[in-house]
Amino acid sequence: MKYPIETEPPVDLSADEAALLREMPELDGVGQSRRTFMINSAAGGVGLFAANLLAQEAALAQMPLAKGAATAPIKAQNVVRVGLQVNGVQQTLELDSRVVLLDALRERLALTGSKKGCDQGQCGACTVLVDGQRVLSCLTLAATLEGREVTTIEGLARGDQLHPVQAAFIKHDGFQCGYCTPGQICSAVGLLGEARRGDVSHVTADVSKTTTRLTDDEIKERMSGNICRCGAYPGIVAAVQEAHSGRQTAQTWGFATDTQLASLRKEDGHETV
Ligand code: FES
Ligand code: FES
Incomplete structure (x- = not known):
């Protein structure tokens, strides 16, 4: 029996790759180089892996499976x-x-x-x-x-009344697309509790105190597990700081007035209504 590995010049196949090729004689004459075959096999494997993950996740959550995501249902276990x-x-x-x-x-x-x-x-x-x-x-x-x-x-909100951290996020423009915001706000609420209990962080200067005053550096350190792809960090820090200290700082944005909107429309070449 003839295998590509014996008829082509030596290449840097690992022992596992060589063993796999020996196990699959149907590859003989396929017309692909061994390296291309191995790359395609790997890509196929990743695709299958992703499909299995999707299928498993959907099944565990008891959702209908996406078409083509799986060939067999996965039963809930334990x-x-x-x-x-x-x-x-x-x-x-x-x-x-x-x-x-x-x-x-x-x-x-x-x-x-x-x-x-x-x-x-x-x-x-x-x-x-x-x-x-x-x-x-x-x-x-x-x-x-x-x-x-x-x-x-x-x-977090009580009816129409926002949690102070939610209100502070709006006031300080602590978000842009909003994707990370629920996690940021829950994290900030937890962080305020940590400060009340005196939990220390990597940047706490005096670990003997029973409560922690949150400096901006403390907030940045303690919120570092919450990523914001929009980069709304300055607003997030300002919001957490205000909710923590109670010090009111000025809002840096406001809704445009009708006059400002009309003027903008005019600048853009649109007639005012
Ligand atoms: S989804 Fe849980 S940490 Fe990213
Ligand atoms: S506001 Fe967009 S990811 Fe944070």
Whole structure:
């Protein structure tokens, strides 16, 4: 039997690659170089891996599978019943034991304020509060939350009255596209609790105090797990600082007046109405 590896000039195949080619005689005469074949195989493998991940995620969250995302349904395993409070409402969920809090919130309770950015603990977009402490919901198994209290961005306001951190974010323009904002605000609310308890951070100068006054450097350090791709950081720091210190600082933006809008339209060549 003849294999490409024996008929072509030596190339830098690893032992695993060479073994794989020996296992697949149908490659003989395919017309691809071994390297091209290996690259394509790798790409195909990644595609399959991604499809499997999508299928698994959809199945775990009990969503309809996207067409072509999977060939076989994945059954929920180790189903557990979890009772927890979410935004003050008692919930009982039956979940595959692998389901993370973020998916339970978004797919089972329709609380889509918490965002799935990286899904691996890197961006902070999924931050929520568990018993008042901030956690990354994409890294928190829902099954571990029996009897716990979860607060998401949807649970911070009291009716029409915004949480002080929410109001400060609006006042200080602490967002642009808004994608990271639910996580930023939940993280900031958790951070204010940490300061009240006197939790120290990497930049705390005096660790003997029982409460922490948040300098801008403290806020930047403690919010560093929340990424904002729009770069709204100056507004975020100002908002957290105002919510923490209670010192009112001037709003740096305002809605345009009718006269200003009319003048802008004129400058743009549009007639005023
Ligand atoms: S989605 Fe959880 S940290 Fe990015
Ligand atoms: S406001 Fe756009 S990512 Fe933060």
